[in-house]
Amino acid sequence: MFQTPYLLFLGDAPDPLAAKVAQGIKDWRPEHCAGQLRLDGCKANLHLPDQSLEEAIAKGAKTLVIGVANRGGSISPDWMPTLMSALEAGLDLASGLHNLLRDNTDLVRQAEKYGRRLHDVRVPSQTSGIANGKKRSGKRVLALGTDCSVGKMYTSLCLEKAMRVKGMKATFRATGQTGILITGNGVPLDAVVADFMAGAIEDITPDNAENHWDIIEGQGSLFHISYSGVTLALIHGGQPDALILCDEPGRPHMRGLPDYSLPSLEAVRDSALQLAQIANPACKVVGISLNTSALSPDRAAAICQQTEDRLGLPTLDPFRHGAERLVDALADI
């Protein structure tokens, strides 16, 4: 979808967190990163070579990725000179911002003038059909959360990395904006028209070699009333052979829903498995991924052990402990 390598634009990021999209690309696709471009006052640093547009292009860069988020998701006026110059110099632009590149008439005119492309990853780049439910070859694993933002994408990317290290064939399939910017392709499922959600997931996880794994990025949660329909479309469009449950221990309530408490892992396991087996009767829950980033190492190890004892499934924080035990569980399928 996007041409690589990327020049990562960090803009005037007020802190490292504002550049977390760029950080994700650098963490998971370092081979796609030519360098970083920072404006005066930028407080983020990915420890990539600082490059001007010309330097990046000399190193082969093809796309300037806006790896920084602004309050409100707008395109900052301070970025515009750089974005306009990038198009003129021969780079495409890619963005996950709420305000679309294609709605900015200056950028549209400049892209037309210099024959460059504007990639807005919030907008599906192709239309899908209605899901047909036919059994596809190859294997698929889906990360399912108790809630939104519990670490499903990082779990999936950790899995991909560990599977490849082990010599397995594996492809991360992005279903959200950040994942698409990291990998350069995928579908922004939350922006797909309802009738075509499951079909869009079928499209990005097509027939494959029998020993190939699609690692499907989860979205939302069956228990998050705002987004549960998106989650179920992932389960039924993805027809996964395996589910990995994701949780962040200690959350006081569902994200954005103060009146809703989190489901137990047991409740997610039971609901999800029943629904997943409609599309794939052989589907199993194979392991649990806990986001322990807020916990001490001892506390993280203890809660993983307790959870493993309680559910009888391999339980770990893949970003902290490595994903090998989850990969072993998948390799047994």
Place this chain on the structure above:
Amino acid sequence: MFQTPYLLFLGDAPDPLAAKVAQGIKDWRPEHCAGQLRLDGCKANLHLPDQSLEEAIAKGAKTLVIGVANRGGSISPDWMPTLMSALEAGLDLASGLHNLLRDNTDLVRQAEKYGRRLHDVRVPSQTSGIANGKKRSGKRVLALGTDCSVGKMYTSLCLEKAMRVKGMKATFRATGQTGILITGNGVPLDAVVADFMAGAIEDITPDNAENHWDIIEGQGSLFHISYSGVTLALIHGGQPDALILCDEPGRPHMRGLPDYSLPSLEAVRDSALQLAQIANPACKVVGISLNTSALSPDRAAAICQQTEDRLGLPTLDPFRHGAERLVDALADI
């Protein structure tokens, strides 16, 4: 949304089934029907007064509703003179066709020239926000199917009629094209962007009097892998107090999915209730609606009785037997 009364346009319908949208409007909203307009060769007849455009307008008609479906959902060239004249004469147009009125430049220009409106009910008429899950006042019942097209809309409309006869406050909330054409408002849920599905259902079922019932038209099925996400958004956006399960006995497989068999009513009851209680812990399954249109009266009565004995819930075909026993079950909540 649309101005009433309607003139129902039956066009050159090759058989009565082609005019089933118009039939639905006449069956369920006879008070909105000024008359019918038929072209030469029309084989459908709603037994409404045959009217010219001028006669209908003289009787107060405000909107010409295209109540006939063409193969492929296109706007037939043979209809165009009537549609163009209707706009000129002062009528709005409403359509559920796949090909949109707004994509026909002749109709758009004519509507602009005469200040008329083009209503395409396949396109959401307003944008919704993300569902917030807050408890709303008033009561809600949702029709849930084992499969697509098992009679959820007719069940809902029968319920509305019977509840009003009983003196209850009740409003049918349309979520599909035909339902919207029948009632003149609602949301075409299958055309809503994924993130806003549950929010759209919250919007059409707002706070209401404590003794008022919203009767929410169901879509798809939790067990239909192509559309299950839409169904779950209805369950979580609608936060129903009561569910009515809908089935058509004797189907060989899920609609459009020859490899998928139908779920039992017990499986639908259990899955749906568990998910519905996330949004409304008090939710109950109160009854079962069977579409027995293909069965003899004796066979229909027998299968309703067998199902009632098996599940312990009032079971009937509301179109055939009346919906009173379902209404009684709702009145007890």
